[in-house]
Amino acid sequence: MLEIEIDGKPIQVPDGSTVMEAATEAGAYIPHFCYHKKLSIAANCRMCLVQVEKAPKPLPACATPVTNGMKVWTQSELAVKAQKGVMEFLLINHPLDCPICDQGGECQLQDLAVGYGDSKSRYQEEKRVVFNKNLGALVSTDMTRCINCTRCVRFTTEIAGEMELGQAFRGEHAEIMPFVEKTVDSELSGNIIDLCPVGALTSKPFRFAARTWELSRRKSVSPHDALGANLIVQTKHDVVKRVLPLENEALNECWLSDKDRFSYEALSSDQRLTRPMVKQGGEWKTVDWQTALEFAANGLKGIVRDHGPAAIGGLASPHATLEELHLLQKLVRGLGSDNVDFRLRQVDFRADTSRAGIPWLGMPVAAVADLNRLLVVGSFLRKDAPLLAQRVRQAAKRGLHVSAVGPNAEEWLIKVRHRALVAPADMVSTLAQVVVAVAAEKGLAVTESLAAGLPAQVSDEARAIAQSLASGQKVAVWLGSLAVQHPRAAELQQLANEIARLCGGVAGFIGEAANSVGGYAAGATPRAGGLDARAMIEQPRKAYVLLGAEPALDFADGVAAVAALGSAQLVIALSAFDAESLRETANVLLPIAPFSETSGTFVNCEGTAQSFNAVARPLGETRPGWKVLRVIANLLDLTGFAQGDSEAVRAEVLVDGKVADLDNGLGAVEAVPTAAAVGLQRVADVPIYFADPLVRRAPSLQKAKDAAVPLARMSAATAASLGIQSGDRVRVSGSGRVELTAVVDDSVANACVRVAAAHVSTVGLGPMFGELSVERV
Amino acid sequence: MSAHGLILAGVDGDRTWRLQDYVARGGYAALRKIIAEKTPPETIIAELKASVLRGRGGAGFPTGLKWSFMPRSFPGDKYLACNSDEGEPGTFKDRDILRYNPHTVIEGMAIAAYAMGCARGYNYIHGEIFEIYQRFEEALDEARAAGLIGQNILGSDFSFELFAHHGYGAYICGEETALLESIEGKKGQPRFKPPFPASYGLYGKPTTINNTETFASVPFIMNMGGNGFLELGKPNNGGTKLFSISGHVNRPGNYEINLGTPFSELLEMAGGMRGGRKIKGVIPGGSSSPVLPGDVMMDCTMDYDSISKAGSMLGSGAVIVMDETTCMVKALERLSYFYFEESCGQCTPCREGTGWLYRVVHRIENGLGRPDDLDLLNSVTGNIMGRTICALGDAASMPVQSFIKHFGDEFAYHIENKKCLVPPEVQYAGSQIYVSPSC
Amino acid sequence: MLSQESLQQIDREIAKYPSDQKQSAVMAALRIAQVEKGWLPRDLIEFVAAYLEMPAIAAYEVASFYNMYDLEPVGRHKITVCTNLPCALSGGVHAAEYIKQKLGIDFNETTADGKFTLKEGECMGACGDAPVLLHNNHKMCSWMTTEKIDQLLAELENK
Numbered sequence A: 001m002l003e004i005e006i007d008g009k010p011i012q013v014p015d016g017s018t019v020m021e022a023a024t025e026a027g028a029y030i031p032h033f034c035y036h037k038k039l040s041i042a043a044n045c046r047m048c049l050v051q052v053e054k055a056p057k058p059l060p061a062c063a064t065p066v067t068n069g070m071k072v073w074t075q076s077e078l079a080v081k082a083q084k085g086v087m088e089f090l091l092i093n094h095p096l097d098c099p100i101c102d103q104g105g106e107c108q109l110q111d112l113a114v115g116y117g118d119s120k121s122r123y124q125e126e127k128r129v130v131f132n133k134n135l136g137a138l139v140s141t142d143m144t145r146c147i148n149c150t151r152c153v154r155f156t157t158e159i160a161g162e163m164e165l166g167q168a169f170r171g172e173h174a175e176i177m178p179f180v181e182k183t184v185d186s187e188l189s190g191n192i193i194d195l196c197p198v199g200a201l202t203s204k205p206f207r208f209a210a211r212t213w214e215l216s217r218r219k220s221v222s223p224h225d226a227l228g229a230n231l232i233v234q235t236k237h238d239v240v241k242r243v244l245p246l247e248n249e250a251l252n253e254c255w256l257s258d259k260d261r262f263s264y265e266a267l268s269s270d271q272r273l274t275r276p277m278v279k280q281g282g283e284w285k286t287v288d289w290q291t292a293l294e295f296a297a298n299g300l301k302g303i304v305r306d307h308g309p310a311a312i313g314g315l316a317s318p319h320a321t322l323e324e325l326h327l328l329q330k331l332v333r334g335l336g337s338d339n340v341d342f343r344l345r346q347v348d349f350r351a352d353t354s355r356a357g358i359p360w361l362g363m364p365v366a367a368v369a370d371l372n373r374l375l376v377v378g379s380f381l382r383k384d385a386p387l388l389a390q391r392v393r394q395a396a397k398r399g400l401h402v403s404a405v406g407p408n409a410e411e412w413l414i415k416v417r418h419r420a421l422v423a424p425a426d427m428v429s430t431l432a433q434v435v436v437a438v439a440a441e442k443g444l445a446v447t448e449s450l451a452a453g454l455p456a457q458v459s460d461e462a463r464a465i466a467q468s469l470a471s472g473q474k475v476a477v478w479l480g481s482l483a484v485q486h487p488r489a490a491e492l493q494q495l496a497n498e499i500a501r502l503c504g505g506v507a508g509f510i511g512e513a514a515n516s517v518g519g520y521a522a523g524a525t526p527r528a529g530g531l532d533a534r535a536m537i538e539q540p541r542k543a544y545v546l547l548g549a550e551p552a553l554d555f556a557d558g559v560a561a562v563a564a565l566g567s568a569q570l571v572i573a574l575s576a577f578d579a580e581s582l583r584e585t586a587n588v589l590l591p592i593a594p595f596s597e598t599s600g601t602f603v604n605c606e607g608t609a610q611s612f613n614a615v616a617r618p619l620g621e622t623r624p625g626w627k628v629l630r631v632i633a634n635l636l637d638l639t640g641f642a643q644g645d646s647e648a649v650r651a652e653v654l655v656d657g658k659v660a661d662l663d664n665g666l667g668a669v670e671a672v673p674t675a676a677a678v679g680l681q682r683v684a685d686v687p688i689y690f691a692d693p694l695v696r697r698a699p700s701l702q703k704a705k706d707a708a709v710p711l712a713r714m715s716a717a718t719a720a721s722l723g724i725q726s727g728d729r730v731r732v733s734g735s736g737r738v739e740l741t742a743v744v745d746d747s748v749a750n751a752c753v754r755v756a757a758a759h760v761s762t763v764g765l766g767p768m769f770g771e772l773s774v775e776r777v
Numbered sequence B: 001m002s003a004h005g006l007i008l009a010g011v012d013g014d015r016t017w018r019l020q021d022y023v024a025r026g027g028y029a030a031l032r033k034i035i036a037e038k039t040p041p042e043t044i045i046a047e048l049k050a051s052v053l054r055g056r057g058g059a060g061f062p063t064g065l066k067w068s069f070m071p072r073s074f075p076g077d078k079y080l081a082c083n084s085d086e087g088e089p090g091t092f093k094d095r096d097i098l099r100y101n102p103h104t105v106i107e108g109m110a111i112a113a114y115a116m117g118c119a120r121g122y123n124y125i126h127g128e129i130f131e132i133y134q135r136f137e138e139a140l141d142e143a144r145a146a147g148l149i150g151q152n153i154l155g156s157d158f159s160f161e162l163f164a165h166h167g168y169g170a171y172i173c174g175e176e177t178a179l180l181e182s183i184e185g186k187k188g189q190p191r192f193k194p195p196f197p198a199s200y201g202l203y204g205k206p207t208t209i210n211n212t213e214t215f216a217s218v219p220f221i222m223n224m225g226g227n228g229f230l231e232l233g234k235p236n237n238g239g240t241k242l243f244s245i246s247g248h249v250n251r252p253g254n255y256e257i258n259l260g261t262p263f264s265e266l267l268e269m270a271g272g273m274r275g276g277r278k279i280k281g282v283i284p285g286g287s288s289s290p291v292l293p294g295d296v297m298m299d300c301t302m303d304y305d306s307i308s309k310a311g312s313m314l315g316s317g318a319v320i321v322m323d324e325t326t327c328m329v330k331a332l333e334r335l336s337y338f339y340f341e342e343s344c345g346q347c348t349p350c351r352e353g354t355g356w357l358y359r360v361v362h363r364i365e366n367g368l369g370r371p372d373d374l375d376l377l378n379s380v381t382g383n384i385m386g387r388t389i390c391a392l393g394d395a396a397s398m399p400v401q402s403f404i405k406h407f408g409d410e411f412a413y414h415i416e417n418k419k420c421l422v423p424p425e426v427q428y429a430g431s432q433i434y435v436s437p438s439c
Numbered sequence C: 001m002l003s004q005e006s007l008q009q010i011d012r013e014i015a016k017y018p019s020d021q022k023q024s025a026v027m028a029a030l031r032i033a034q035v036e037k038g039w040l041p042r043d044l045i046e047f048v049a050a051y052l053e054m055p056a057i058a059a060y061e062v063a064s065f066y067n068m069y070d071l072e073p074v075g076r077h078k079i080t081v082c083t084n085l086p087c088a089l090s091g092g093v094h095a096a097e098y099i100k101q102k103l104g105i106d107f108n109e110t111t112a113d114g115k116f117t118l119k120e121g122e123c124m125g126a127c128g129d130a131p132v133l134l135h136n137n138h139k140m141c142s143w144m145t146t147e148k149i150d151q152l153l154a155e156l157e158n159k
């Protein structure tokens, strides 16, 4: 520890602290622009100059290391004179038209200028004008306002992992820009808006939508990925105008992914379902709630009467709230059925009979920083979990060794030390090889029940991965969405558990969606021999209650889902949005509130239950989903549906607001016969901006690069063997058939074709896994 | 070109730069001796300290002391960099050293690498002198072929790889940390210090940077001993130094003289004032050192202490002589434009302030000056100096302050009368195309 | 995009630096590319960046930071005259004026026939040789009297 005195106040700070950090600790505010606690030190703005004893010149607090016994004055005459001088320089070329600037009211320069600026400018020359840049659909520029603090440049390089912005030219001509004609395409790009201390980088969707002081600010939780980023949602007249990060060091730190930040646009989409509707004689009619609810309740009653309770199935989106999921399963079970599930993209449920508890990440999110070995199995890590990937990126810079197994090797902007790029059908055997090699490295025996099926040969990649893991002290094995959606997901988990056991580490799940853990906690899975999501589709039910999902886009096999639901007598769909596949399959559409208009809870990948309140009144006649489910249950005279508020619902699920039985343990898994794969295999990702009904309808995100129409991606070798070149139109056939543009992409394992799921252009292809054939059209 | 001194002694234009000529002049004897005798590094550094060789790049920092800052037992790579980015207006000595005596720099660097345990070095050569860069590459090839640099130098277990890195037009890369950034393949924006290059330099490794002339002096110090070198100059100002004289003299060029030589003698060597005109002002150490009135300068001796006492700096030893035909406002305008143009753009006071200074001086020169402009200039320079990441901010400010201080009347006249004290035709006559009789 | 010879030259430059520091060769690589193509169009910068495995914008930062790279096309002969103070005191400005008159162009302009571009330069570290000018970045011409300028331009006219 070092002793330092700041403005006469003595404090102790750890070795290696800077004066800025010490001042923050001491509660002294030092004005600054370029300094940011999460970015490298640039010391270029010079706003933080302070007086240091014995130093002849003022020193920048952000970059000056504390030495023992140092005395610092942040507001002495020398310091303030220096700060004022810098402020004058910052303002000479900066427009002084705050009233028309989009940053007005929340501008660090404006705030500080009040305290440090002079009222009248001594600069009488012409001001500099800098041309604006096109950074893409999300970030708007007003580059004349830029003060060249380079925070944005450092963010793209250091946090987002790719230098998408630079400071070109020099001296007064220095300009922040992307490479000529490029845009900023990172899935984290919106953070540069928050980082920019002036109005140079602002939100394109929000541009001039409102002034900061007109907005009310409420806390919320992101409904998208499994990290559960904390949000500040800003509304004006019950319309969400902007979403900002709510700092939570344990989860999102001070960042948001663009999906978290910009999906709010969909909340005011004209595709919102705002009034209940009933299909009669093939025609959709708008009805009042009473009619719709009675229709639904009577319908269910009739199905139970005519076909028995097992003819009813409940299917929910993993983006639904804990409360909704709980009441759905309670409703289904109240009717006497055990057919309920929220794992709509999964197909292997063998683990259900042998799991020890609720699958989760196996560790706190923040503990990523302490890992030194990580194996990622079957994941599109960067796009599936942008902020978790960001943590891994930072840890990798400090020495975390990352390895990966799976059919995809797209750029994560993380150094991946070893990778086994194998087709989906080979993932189990590859992971088994890693088990063998880890056991050998560690000199330990493999669990007996597994030992029989292990391979004798170990590939070089598998051995390299094993050596990396075996040499670690803090080891984790993560199963990504592709592993979870895999037809042999249970075996993958078993092997991952075994690797973790051998290495003394943890195995866990990254999680597909905001409530992938919460769905289990809510009991929205079959318990007593009921049908799981796949079985409910393969063995069509007479009636379904569908919560928050679109049949064509949110299931493992959209074609099969549409067929099963379409053939049912009754489909009651609770949804915030209207959608074609809902109109096609449902009989009654009940408009329920998206996350912004209801209270609820998401349980994130680390098992933290995060509750939130509505930030706006429900749009039109929309109602909170949990209330709708409760009323249907009431109409059916079911017991246990007297909850007065969502907290009461939550209290039925969580003990002390916590999820009790997180446990990735897994017993024996019943083997299934697997035929050797022949031909090409499908690799299906769920693209970041198509992953759920909300983000699909966010117009600005839909203009981003990541929202491009899916292509048929294959390695050069695969393409060559098929006589296909980039740009060719190809017919891809599986259980269904679609036409796509092919592209050579060596990040795809050989003998595979990567075709994204969750997109209208690829739905026709059918299941996310399996064999395909490809031919030029 | 003069043929006296040490570094330039015995070199004869373009004919004697080759290895064999250098060896004939006694070159590489120092390196051979050190390697043969396995001279302890501490002995070399002690000799250097005794010589009171002060860095020839501008700051005049004692070289022996700088070398002693390099961590002895650092486990990884350590680097050496030679600063041949000479771009300070008025300075053109390193070009001649590399042109006429490149091997003395190579030998000096090899000795430095030996003394500090550096396995690799780079010579950063100013962009506009591509031909010199090519010559230095040739000299490196010669030295490499002769086993004087590279692996196992002269059969010993000492290895030192030396390469040339060519700049491409940025004055700021002469600042040592900008130079390192530039070698790393980035734009040349100086780093904040601390950490200093001795602990965090090229590629984040301990690095020592010296000027070309500094390295070139090392073999001579090793040969004549630290004291011998010191005695050539005067206490605290050891050795000889190259002075680049430009401007209104009869024979502009480089003159290597003992430190402490009177300025008047140097002026005489340079053929005296052109056309016998009266000396008006002298910038004694490169464009960023404060200008001095001619008569003050005539009383100085050419060494760090004397010039500093007179209120300026010896800097890089670039002496810009201006006679009575010079318009001091126009002279300052050109220099201010230079600093404005060359500011790297990184830190606020320099990026914004240099343009402000230039625009105000430009206005004055063009008859648009305002009564409080001189106060404004002084205040703006005050807000730049000492507040920037590197010394370019100071370098841009000192000329402004000193021109106003010594030639304030001329500025005031400009502001008041919207024209120059020195009639345009006189200015024209003084600064016409002029070719020195020595060429 | 670049000739085999240029690529070989770039490879030689890369070899000067530690193997994990390819980016160090970017200045040389841009210079070599510019010598071959006359200037640095965007796709050439992108090519160089890819060759050195560095972000394109980082290469652009370098290309736009250093004066001697040309981001816009220039004439076959680029002439850069130093007009900084030491040179100005010995005719640097006059030499530039003379060239302007002879070629009928101002600084940063190119003659209609595309042969000559004139640039104003900063200190070239050759003030003792004033007036000095640089031909195509790499050849320095010293003590440029009007006669020598005439001679040079006449020579270049036919090249």
Ligand SMILES: Cc1cc2nc3c(=O)[nH]c(=O)nc-3n(C[C@H](O)[C@H](O)[C@H](O)COP(=O)(O)O)c2cc1C
Residues within 6 Å of the ligand: B054, B055, B056, B057, B058, B059, B060, B061, B063, B066, B083, B084, B085, B086, B087, B088, B171, B172, B173, B174, B175, B176, B177, B209, B210, B211, B212, B214, B215, B390, B391, B392, B395
């Ligand atoms: C703006 C600026 C430009 C500089 N230019 C040069 C230069 O061209 N050559 C040089 O040797 N040193 C130059 N220096 C000084 C170097 O930073 C450094 O002090 C010097 O190279 C150290 O070598 P020395 O100790 O041998 O003098 C410059 C410094 C500044 C601030």
Ligand code: SF4
Residues within 6 Å of the ligand: A145, A146, A147, A148, A149, A150, A151, A152, A153, A176, A195, A196, A197, A198, A200, A201
């Ligand atoms: S755009 Fe904003 S964040 Fe980027 S350098 Fe300029 S002021 Fe800083």
Ligand code: FES
Residues within 6 Å of the ligand: A031, A032, A033, A034, A035, A042, A043, A044, A045, A046, A047, A048, A049, A060, A061, A062, A063
């Ligand atoms: S905050 Fe310290 S220099 Fe910018």
